[in-house]
Amino acid sequence: xxxxxxxxxxxxMRSWSRSRRxxxxxxxxxxxxxxxxxxxxxxxxxxKSLADLIIVSIYVNPSQFSPSEDLSTYPSDISGDLxxxxxxxxxxxFCPAELYHSASGNELGxxxxxxxxxxxxxxxxxxxxxxxxxxxxxxxxxxxMCGTSRPVFFRGVATVVAKxxxxxxxxxxxxxxxxxxxxxxxxxxxxxLDFDVKVIGSDIIRDFDGLAMxxxxxxxxxxxxxxxxxxxxxxxxxxxxxxxxxxxCQDLKxxxxxxxxxxxxxxxxxxxxxxxxxxxxxxxSCPVVICVAAWFGNVRLIDNLExx
Amino acid sequence: xxxxxxxxxxxxMRSWSRSRRxxxxxxxxxxxxxxxxxxxxxxxxxxKSLADLIIVSIYVNPSQFSPSEDLSTYPSDISGDLxxxxxxxxxxxFCPAELYHSASGNELGxxxxxxxxxxxxxxxxxxxxxxxxxxxxxxxxxxxMCGTSRPVFFRGVATVVAKxxxxxxxxxxxxxxxxxxxxxxxxxxxxxLDFDVKVIGSDIIRDFDGLAMxxxxxxxxxxxxxxxxxxxxxxxxxxxxxxxxxxxCQDLKxxxxxxxxxxxxxxxxxxxxxxxxxxxxxxxSCPVVICVAAWFGNVRLIDNLExx
Numbered sequence: 309x310x311x312x313x314x315x316x317x318x319x320x321m322r323s324w325s326r327s328r329r330x331x332x333x334x335x336x337x338x339x340x341x342x343x344x345x346x347x348x349x350x351x352x353x354x355x356k357s358l359a360d361l362i363i364v365s366i367y368v369n370p371s372q373f374s375p376s377e378d379l380s381t382y383p384s385d386i387s388g389d390l391x392x393x394x395x396x397x398x399x400x401x402f403c404p405a406e407l408y409h410s411a412s413g414n415e416l417g418x419x420x421x422x423x424x425x426x427x428x429x430x431x432x433x434x435x436x437x438x439x440x441x442x443x444x445x446x447x448x449x450x451x452x453m454c455g456t457s458r459p460v461f462f463r464g465v466a467t468v469v470a471k472x473x474x475x476x477x478x479x480x481x482x483x484x485x486x487x488x489x490x491x492x493x494x495x496x497x498x499x500x501l502d503f504d505v506k507v508i509g510s511d512i513i514r515d516f517d518g519l520a521m522x523x524x525x526x527x528x529x530x531x532x533x534x535x536x537x538x539x540x541x542x543x544x545x546x547x548x549x550x551x552x553x554x555x556x557c558q559d560l561k562x563x564x565x566x567x568x569x570x571x572x573x574x575x576x577x578x579x580x581x582x583x584x585x586x587x588x589x590x591x592x593s594c595p596v597v598i599c600v601a602a603w604f605g606n607v608r609l610i611d612n613l614e615x616x
Numbered sequence: 617x618x619x620x621x622x623x624x625x626x627x628x629m630r631s632w633s634r635s636r637r638x639x640x641x642x643x644x645x646x647x648x649x650x651x652x653x654x655x656x657x658x659x660x661x662x663x664k665s666l667a668d669l670i671i672v673s674i675y676v677n678p679s680q681f682s683p684s685e686d687l688s689t690y691p692s693d694i695s696g697d698l699x700x701x702x703x704x705x706x707x708x709x710f711c712p713a714e715l716y717h718s719a720s721g722n723e724l725g726x727x728x729x730x731x732x733x734x735x736x737x738x739x740x741x742x743x744x745x746x747x748x749x750x751x752x753x754x755x756x757x758x759x760x761m762c763g764t765s766r767p768v769f770f771r772g773v774a775t776v777v778a779k780x781x782x783x784x785x786x787x788x789x790x791x792x793x794x795x796x797x798x799x800x801x802x803x804x805x806x807x808x809l810d811f812d813v814k815v816i817g818s819d820i821i822r823d824f825d826g827l828a829m830x831x832x833x834x835x836x837x838x839x840x841x842x843x844x845x846x847x848x849x850x851x852x853x854x855x856x857x858x859x860x861x862x863x864x865c866q867d868l869k870x871x872x873x874x875x876x877x878x879x880x881x882x883x884x885x886x887x888x889x890x891x892x893x894x895x896x897x898x899x900x901s902c903p904v905v906i907c908v909a910a911w912f913g914n915v916r917l918i919d920n921l922e923x924x
Contacts, residue, residue: 330638442808500750
């Protein structure tokens with residue numbers, strides 16, 4: 309167990325990485341928002357099998373939260389995180405205080421001004437008067453599912469990941485497949501913008517009771533957590549039904565919805581999509597993924613299950 | 617005079633560049649759409665003063681043209697270009713046949729489909745059924761001036777420049793200040809997305825008669841060219857008037873418009889903006905730039921003049 313180097317500055321991070329790559333070492337990046345759990349540690353294990361050096365970034369990205377979302381209550385435990393990252397044998401931790409450019413003299417803070425009459429979609433970043441105005445949009449994949457209820461989410465994720473790629477310059481980046489749509493958005497961005505980064509999706513890690521690991525699980529009461537187990541249960545039921553021959557997606561989605569609703573969850577969406585392009589399918593005839601988002605109290609959870 | 621290496625493949629281009637950077641050599645990129653003229657050669661001279669090795673890219677980018685624009689008639693002379701680049705002492709020429717991903721099996725060609733009822737802005741890229749769907753938007757700077765009459769232009773430019781940066785990985789990139797808004801859009805993108813590329817704007821090069829150099833000038837008839845000289849004349853007049861104390865921008869813009877209209881040009885826009893953020897000003901009290909776009913027959917020309 310060696311203590312990882314903690315870097316807070318973009319330029320230092322880049323030169324750390326660049327000097328090692330020039331020496332022939334490969335680098336894997338695991339981007340996180342901190343409050344690390346077993347799911348993150350599993351991403352790190354995947355990363356270690358793919359590259360010589362592992363960098364974990366910790367940054368709660370304001371641009372992927374709407375002002376109405378849970379940025380202010382997003383859990384944090386930086387000293388706990390650093391302990392876990394030491395134990396995990398990570399080589400460097402990138403913890404920038406801020407990743408976005410603040411508004412300068414001749415910039416109006418935050419581009420919330422309506423431009424040519426268009427409504428400006430705003431995140432918590434615009435809310436604090438940032439001078440940032442460049443966004444990466446993965447136009448089709450960012451729509452639907454989480455993009456419907458979280459309109460700034462994928463714009464914020466794609467943009468911050470591009471920034472991290474430009475700062476860290478990794479050979480490989482590992483993302484959790486729990487955020488399935490996010491993973492696909494990033495794969496598509498990397499392909500379309502010619503980033504020389506291999507994007508790896510790592511399998512969902514579940515707690516002993518089957519709940520998909522998430523930093524937000526800490527906000528669940530014991531009763532809510534009990535109810536939330538219905539998500540995983542519903543996905544397993546649907547997969548089993550599909551394997552037994554039920555190919556009609558509407559029926560499978562109804563099964564998932566019913567199971568979660570009966571347990572007391574409030575459905576945000578249940579979708580069955582082909583795995584790569586996330587286009588909805590009506591009959592299962594190719595590898596698909598069932599994606600779910602549901603609320604338990606004030607906590608919104610997502611989960612998914614691939615059917616190959 | 618040594619013949620530059622001509623690279624057509626993204627991966628070969630990247631490894632050419634990366635191996636030299638690891639050896640401590642710095643690289644400047646001059647992105648072009650070919651049909652090179654003295655303006656481009658001046659960008660190359662600027663580049664040579666800033667880096668050890670010069671790469672010129674030649675690629676007519678379909679995503680910055682609307683289907684109604686002049687992509688199909690954009691002039692081209694690749695063998696002439698290579699001769700000029702040899703004489704200019706360029707080290708490598710990046711001439712990809714295609715930079716965008718084509719639609720694959722499960723992708724509908726071209727994301728022209730209306731998504732959630734939103735109208736999809738389409739360029740010549742969508743028109744040929746590309747699978748590309750990731751766009752970089754510099755939300756404020758891409759609006760107004762050329763962005764008004766060319767709604768896909770800056771989206772296309774920012775996206776292709778990001779791709780070129782990710783493929784070539786230059787230390788420096790040189791752009792002509794004739795495309796003033798484009799230069800500012802790229803500067804902002806680089807800052808906002810943390811590209812480690814120094815973006816340099818190079819002064820406008822004018823022909824013997826004062827016309828700003830442009831590949832499109834070849835389409836002007838001798839009479840149209842004579843008329844088009846009114847652009848530069850109008851800008852000089854306005855600058856002189858400003859230096860003599862005329863600070864009111866509306867009056868200065870009227871002077872420019874009148875001069876060009878009288879010569880037979882059709883004004884697209886005349887704007888006076890502060891130089892960095894391109895926000896319109898009413899009275900000259902900071903460094904500004906007068907930007908003009910006007911039509912002469914079927915040819916749209918742009919030009920500008922800074923007043924410091």
